[in-house]
Amino acid sequence: MPKNMNQNHVITIDQEVETMKKQMKEAPKLLLKSAGKNSCSIFRVPQSLVEINKEAYRPRIVSIGPCHYGNKDLAMIQEHKWRFLDDMITRTNKQLDFLMKNIGSMENRIRDSYSESIDLGSNDLAKMMVLDGVFLIELFRKVGKLVPAHQDDPIFKMAWISPFLMRDLLRIENQIPFFVLQKLYEVSKQEDHDCTLQSLILEFFNYMVDRPQEVLKKYANHDGKHLLDFFRKSFINNNRDSVTRSSVNRSSISRNLVVPEAIDKPNHSLKLIKPATKLVTAGVKFKANHQADSFLDIKFQDGLLLIPQINMDDFYSAFFLNCMAFEQCYFHCTKDITTYVVFMGCLMNTSADVSLLSHNKIIENYFGTDKEVAKFFNEVGKDVAFDIKNNYLKDLFVELNEYCKNGWHVNWAGFKHTYFASPWAAVSAFAAVMLLSLAVLQTLYTVISYYKKDGDK
Structure with missing residues (x-):
């Protein structure tokens, strides 16, 4: 090999090594290395789950938060967010700069809530959070009749919007931190309204999941990481002795695989149940x-x-x-x-x-x-x-x-299922029992008659 070719080859390898070293120092953006922290609770759905149901995680009519920000297919409701923001500003006399500064002060907490890097500057991030957060709060207030809604507002008048909207607000990729909602609710709250944000949220979703008021009251002051987490928690019994997190020392299982206990004596009845x-x-x-x-x-x-x-x-x-x-x-x-x-x-x-x-x-x-x-x-x-x-x-x-x-109940249940599953099967079983009984009686009669005659002799 010529000497100059060998030198070119060495230079190419050296350049590649330098590139690799730089890449080793770059922080992951699609899944931050801090994504396992307690503060990080809003995630991009893994592709393995998306493949099971592609439509379940993608918003259909409204984008909330950065994951689907700027999607042109969701522009129709996006335009109405500005109208809702204007409604709130006009009613409360709060200034936009006041809202922006309140939310802007939370920038680090907001960014820490997402599992991937948010490609927005500080002002754009604060603007998105204010616009989306106020839209949600005003939506809950209008539905809860705390504030008036325009009598011809298409958000409430068009029957197709409501079910899509409610599903979109509970998609994992369509969330903003709950503390953002809390802050915007507190700074825009009117003195004559004593409802909590949580109670308004539960009343809003009660149009889809009808639950008694006494059940909703239990969760009127509870929190969550975001809307999805809060609504999810409203179904979980707080008094139940439920483990707060999965133990990293325990083996997980899929639907069809049970991993034996590594330390404790295995309980052979602790397995998935039958259909x-x-x-x-x-x-x-x-x-x-x-x-x-x-x-x-x-x-x-x-x-x-x-x-x-x-x-x-x-x-x-x-x-x-x-x-x-x-x-x-x-x-x-x-x-x-x-x-x-x-x-x-x-x-x-x-x-x-x-x-x-x-x-x-x-x-x-x-x-x-x-x-x-x-x-x-x-x-x-x-x-x-x-x-x-x-x-x-x-x-x-x-x-x-x-x-x-x-056990006896299992055998009896199997007998009933086999012989009494239908009226004809029951008739057949009854007839068979009667025939068997008659045969037994006939046999007994013959035996008794035989011994009686033998005794008379």
Whole structure:
């Protein structure tokens, strides 16, 4: 090889090494190295989850926060944000510079709330937070009738907007920090209104998820990391002994894999449960729990599985998916929604299982066919990280599996399922029992007659 070619080759390698060294020092932008901190709670959904349901995480009519900022497909509602901001400024006499300075002082906290780098300057970031935050607060106030809304306002008059809007506000990529909302609410609050921001939010979403006022009052002063987290927490029982975070020393499992205990003696009943139709053949009965405060409040006692009724529709399906994405990404929270979806996915393996739960008024199906409901729960729970040993239903998993082990109630349930599943099967079984009984009586009569004659001799 000529000498000059070798020198060129060495120079090229040296340049590449320098480039590599620079890249080693560059901080990640798509997933910040600080994304595991407690303060970071707004995430871009991983592609592995997006592939399961591509439409579940993308806003359809409104962008909130930086992830979908500037999307031209969402420009229609974006224009109305300025009108809502003008409404608030006019009503409260607050100056824009006052709002900008209040939010601008939180810049570092705001940036720390996102898992990826925000490509906006300080002023643009503050402007976006003010515009989006005031839009949300004014929306809650107008719906809650704290402030007047224009009688012909299309946001409230066009029937198609409301359901899309409510789903968009609960998408994980469409969030701003809750402390931003709190600050904007406090500085724009009028003295004659004593409602909390939380109570307004719950009343707003109660148009989609109808819950009693006494349930909503329990969460009227609670907080969350953002709207999605706050609304998610309003279904979680604070008195329940639920683990606050997943232990890094415990193994996670997928839907189809159970990892044995590494230290403790394994509990062989702590495993995923059978589908609803198979549980019935094992003697388990199903009943809708209409007294529960939350769809998470599932109970099992003396062979009866009490499950709160849930209306499966587009709102709940999107809510479940975004809650699960949040729980998969955010280390510092319970995994209760993930646990619930995995549990329901176990129960609803086929359309027959869904039909059984619908018959027992546990599922109100506005989602599609029974097959589509079963497919939804099976697909969304298939590849999520789920720790069988560290969730709020782990004792129920054990109790159900223990109950379904061999025992008299299991054998009796199997007998009933085999011989009394239909009227004709019951008639056939009854006829067979009668024939058997007559045969036994005839045999006894013959034996008794024989010994009687033998005795007379």
